[in-house]
Amino acid sequence: MSKLIRSWVESANSHETPFPLNNLPYGVFSTKDLDARCGVAIGDLILDVSTLEAKGLIKATTFPLCQEARWNSLMEAGSQVWSKFRMRLVELLIEGGETSLSANRHLREQVLIDADKARLHLPLKVAEYTDFYSGKHHATNVGTLLRGPENPLPPNWLHLPIGYNGRSSSVVVSGTDVQRPWGQLKSPEFDTPIFTPSRRFDIELEMGAIVGTASSGPITVAEADDNIFGYVLLNDWSARDIQAWEYHPLGPFQAKATATSISPWIVTKAALEPFRTSTPEREKDLLPHLVEPKPLLYNVALEVELKPEGSVATTLSATNMDQLYFSSAQQLAHHTTSGCPMSVGDLLGTGTISGPTKNERGSLLELSWGGKEPIDLGNGISRTFVEDGDTLTLRGNALGEGYRIGFGDCAGKVVAAASDPYKRKS
Amino acid sequence: MSKLIRSWVESANSHETPFPLNNLPYGVFSTKDLDARCGVAIGDLILDVSTLEAKGLIKATTFPLCQEARWNSLMEAGSQVWSKFRMRLVELLIEGGETSLSANRHLREQVLIDADKARLHLPLKVAEYTDFYSGKHHATNVGTLLRGPENPLPPNWLHLPIGYNGRSSSVVVSGTDVQRPWGQLKSPEFDTPIFTPSRRFDIELEMGAIVGTASSGPITVAEADDNIFGYVLLNDWSARDIQAWEYHPLGPFQAKATATSISPWIVTKAALEPFRTSTPEREKDLLPHLVEPKPLLYNVALEVELKPEGSVATTLSATNMDQLYFSSAQQLAHHTTSGCPMSVGDLLGTGTISGPTKNERGSLLELSWGGKEPIDLGNGISRTFVEDGDTLTLRGNALGEGYRIGFGDCAGKVVAAASDPYKRKS
Numbered sequence: 001m002s003k004l005i006r007s008w009v010e011s012a013n014s015h016e017t018p019f020p021l022n023n024l025p026y027g028v029f030s031t032k033d034l035d036a037r038c039g040v041a042i043g044d045l046i047l048d049v050s051t052l053e054a055k056g057l058i059k060a061t062t063f064p065l066c067q068e069a070r071w072n073s074l075m076e077a078g079s080q081v082w083s084k085f086r087m088r089l090v091e092l093l094i095e096g097g098e099t100s101l102s103a104n105r106h107l108r109e110q111v112l113i114d115a116d117k118a119r120l121h122l123p124l125k126v127a128e129y130t131d132f133y134s135g136k137h138h139a140t141n142v143g144t145l146l147r148g149p150e151n152p153l154p155p156n157w158l159h160l161p162i163g164y165n166g167r168s169s170s171v172v173v174s175g176t177d178v179q180r181p182w183g184q185l186k187s188p189e190f191d192t193p194i195f196t197p198s199r200r201f202d203i204e205l206e207m208g209a210i211v212g213t214a215s216s217g218p219i220t221v222a223e224a225d226d227n228i229f230g231y232v233l234l235n236d237w238s239a240r241d242i243q244a245w246e247y248h249p250l251g252p253f254q255a256k257a258t259a260t261s262i263s264p265w266i267v268t269k270a271a272l273e274p275f276r277t278s279t280p281e282r283e284k285d286l287l288p289h290l291v292e293p294k295p296l297l298y299n300v301a302l303e304v305e306l307k308p309e310g311s312v313a314t315t316l317s318a319t320n321m322d323q324l325y326f327s328s329a330q331q332l333a334h335h336t337t338s339g340c341p342m343s344v345g346d347l348l349g350t351g352t353i354s355g356p357t358k359n360e361r362g363s364l365l366e367l368s369w370g371g372k373e374p375i376d377l378g379n380g381i382s383r384t385f386v387e388d389g390d391t392l393t394l395r396g397n398a399l400g401e402g403y404r405i406g407f408g409d410c411a412g413k414v415v416a417a418a419s420d421p422y423k424r425k426s
Numbered sequence: 427m428s429k430l431i432r433s434w435v436e437s438a439n440s441h442e443t444p445f446p447l448n449n450l451p452y453g454v455f456s457t458k459d460l461d462a463r464c465g466v467a468i469g470d471l472i473l474d475v476s477t478l479e480a481k482g483l484i485k486a487t488t489f490p491l492c493q494e495a496r497w498n499s500l501m502e503a504g505s506q507v508w509s510k511f512r513m514r515l516v517e518l519l520i521e522g523g524e525t526s527l528s529a530n531r532h533l534r535e536q537v538l539i540d541a542d543k544a545r546l547h548l549p550l551k552v553a554e555y556t557d558f559y560s561g562k563h564h565a566t567n568v569g570t571l572l573r574g575p576e577n578p579l580p581p582n583w584l585h586l587p588i589g590y591n592g593r594s595s596s597v598v599v600s601g602t603d604v605q606r607p608w609g610q611l612k613s614p615e616f617d618t619p620i621f622t623p624s625r626r627f628d629i630e631l632e633m634g635a636i637v638g639t640a641s642s643g644p645i646t647v648a649e650a651d652d653n654i655f656g657y658v659l660l661n662d663w664s665a666r667d668i669q670a671w672e673y674h675p676l677g678p679f680q681a682k683a684t685a686t687s688i689s690p691w692i693v694t695k696a697a698l699e700p701f702r703t704s705t706p707e708r709e710k711d712l713l714p715h716l717v718e719p720k721p722l723l724y725n726v727a728l729e730v731e732l733k734p735e736g737s738v739a740t741t742l743s744a745t746n747m748d749q750l751y752f753s754s755a756q757q758l759a760h761h762t763t764s765g766c767p768m769s770v771g772d773l774l775g776t777g778t779i780s781g782p783t784k785n786e787r788g789s790l791l792e793l794s795w796g797g798k799e800p801i802d803l804g805n806g807i808s809r810t811f812v813e814d815g816d817t818l819t820l821r822g823n824a825l826g827e828g829y830r831i832g833f834g835d836c837a838g839k840v841v842a843a844a845s846d847p848y849k850r851k852s
Binding site: 127128133154155156159160162163164165166167168169170179181182183184186192193194195217218219220239242245246247248249250251252253254255257258259284285287288289334335337338339340341342343418421422 | 553554559580581582585586588589590591592593594595596605607608609610612618619620621643644645646665668671672673674675676677678679680681683684685710711713714715760761763764765766767768769844847848
């Protein structure tokens with residue numbers, strides 16, 4: 001465990017802040033005076049790196065990296081530039097470091113913005129979005145619910161990270177409301193399907209890896225790890241009833257296309273480096289091209305909170321990223337086996353992360369055991385699936401010695417389905 | 427059936443050309459002297475519309491539409507501009523029309539390029555790629571092969587157009603070689619999976635619809651039809667052995683990620699209008715939001731040809747787009763039911779199109795009945811799946827009175843798998 005690195009930004013030295021100097025996560029923000037632009041969280045503040053770069057105070061390359069409201073240009077510049085850029089931020093922000101920012105009050109006031117006054121936007125342009133299924137407790141729970149307790153895992157599960165392609169167009173930043181979807185589903189009450197708002201709308205507690213370096217053929221697990229730029233929290237909203245009807249035989253489609261929420265801050269691999277840990281022991285030997293060359297998972301404590309409209313928040317679940325059976329690097333390597341080209345800005349969801357016990361489960365489907373065991377939230381409130389007005393929040397923290405690395409909340413409020421989904425919005 | 431519209435470009439008046447004035451399909455081309463740019467096929471020539479627009483001879487909007495090597499800007503300009511743009515091309519190319527091009531020999535020589543001298547590129551930037559499964563004979567054949575002749579169609583099949591998300595990064599233009607993929611698969615000879623080049627590499631004869639207008643919530647089938655810009659031929663290369671092992675329970679993934687080839691020319695809805703036809707009679711009533719308000723399919727004759735290296739080409743199959751059970755407009759409408767945002771440049775594969783008889787089947791899986799009935803190509807050559815060196819070509823023609831509307835060949839040659847897929851390319 002490494003220690004807190006002190007900054008002259010005082011709020012960054014608190015044990016409680018998710019954004020100490022050790023973190024330096026990448027986001028996009030706007031204020032009432034500033035258009036959306038690249039920012040770096042430091043304590044209670046956001047550093048306006050678009051302006052700093054425009055003033056010549058950050059020069060990691062001969063071309064601009066932060067002049068669009070997305071981080072794709074930095075990603076595209078390659079991993080050596082990622083390091084150089086981060087080093088420059090450390091120089092500018094470390095206690096006792098270079099003084100061009102710390103000693104210039106006018107500049108400080110211009111480029112250090114109160115996080116409270118900022119609105120956060122999607123931190124990247126998502127190229128394509130893939131969602132995996134590598135939480136073993138989750139897959140076991142879901143398999144048991146759907147197929148019974150004998151052999152709940154499909155035969156391929158231990159041999160490869162199962163995944164499917166999702167819709168990048170539906171990825172939204174934390175804080176975006178999520179409207180309950182309509183969909184076609186088959187209710188046991190009727191012989192034929194109906195078109196109705198989803199009645200089993202759910203969350204999935206996941207992390208997401210962001211591909212920072214493109215590739216055009218099969219890559220090794222080590223190369224895949226090198227190509228990952230950073231991580232976000234990810235909630236893959238899922239309509240279980242739509243999914244149950246549609247997914248034979250080609251997998252989930254509209255059930256997963258309403259929204260996928262991600263945290264506003266991309267936490268870099270460099271910030272997570274002290275928290276590396278191995279995937280669990282293999283139950284079946286992996287084929288050589290999927291073997292981890294070194295620890296590639298991270299120890300990141302995760303939790304899910306549910307807050308009904310007008311009521312208090314309850315923590316539904318707490319688990320850890322280290323419960324994943326396959327790392328994001330293994331997932332990315334598998335993704336390229338067929339020659340599939342990967343692009344800068346591809347987002348790979350890990351799959352729902354659940355731990356072994358009931359209060360470590362990462363979805364309401366598991367927590368309410370298919371809707372059969374309502375979850376008591378106190379105050380006479382219970383839930384099987386998400387209800388309108390509920391705000392679901394994911395949190396993640398890597399815990400160092402006297403500091404922590406956070407991602408910012410990944411939150412979304414579910415609003416009622418449209419009364420007529422074919423009524424035009426304006 | 428409408429008739430040939432005559433052009434002063436003589437080769438466009440032939441009964442045989444796929445590119446009469448009635449067609450005017452959109453592609454991207456380059457020559458040894460010209461960078462990649464927007465072009466329109468007319469007879470044996472390609473009209474360099476990037477140059478024509480730069481010279482002020484095409485002005486459908488106040489902003490440029492054809493100055494990038496892709497057609498996305500025209501799509502984004504909206505359907506009224508699509509009509510205006512096409513009308514202007516007709517004015518410039520019709521026999522007895524406006525003479526600013528026809529009477530200017532120097533200009534003609536500059537902007538009408540021999541198609542023989544051009545190289546064709548991907549005609550659009552594909553946003554996201556979705557593949558459907560709406561060929562009923564195909565789904566019945568595949569279901570029979572995998573699950574037996576009782577109930578070969580999944581229960582949902584007649585009620586919604588089943589689809590899955592594919593990888594837009596793997597879409598390539600006709601003429602691009604396709605390298606046989608490696609992948610993880612479970613051979614019946616072994617207890618554990620192996621990593622090997624695919625042994626059952628296949629084609630899928632499809633059409634692809636291109637979304638020209640974005641949407642952000644559920645849209646009707648009529649709106650979906652309005653939002654479609656045009657159609658291409660599409661070959662969704664498929665590794666059947668990789669798919670068989672990976673697809674439970676989340677659908678095809680690496681089996682479909684090696685390549686999807688499309689024809690070089692986007693044929694517009696306007697060109698296909700005379701060939702509209704209805705989907706087949708419903709076997710189950712559709713929910714209202716999926717009902718066709720008017721004929722939304724097209725009568726397009728399709729064929730697949732296989733040419734082994736150094737041998738002659740054989741037509742494997744001939745069928746028609748009218749065999750689809752759901753139209754692209756119905757597929758697009760279903761795609762939006764959950765609120766899934768659709769983007770300009772989204773590509774929707776129809777699913778493999780097979781007719782009712784053996785020589786109308788759109789994949790080798792069906793033609794060789796799961797590999798059990800080799801297809802005789804003559805000269806002592808037979809095939810179950812694609813072999814290295816084979817060139818597979820899809821062709822499509824809508825047949826009018828004395829003219830036809832073609833898409834250009836959609837061809838791809840399969841080259842041998844890498845000897846070591848982890849050896850870097852350079």
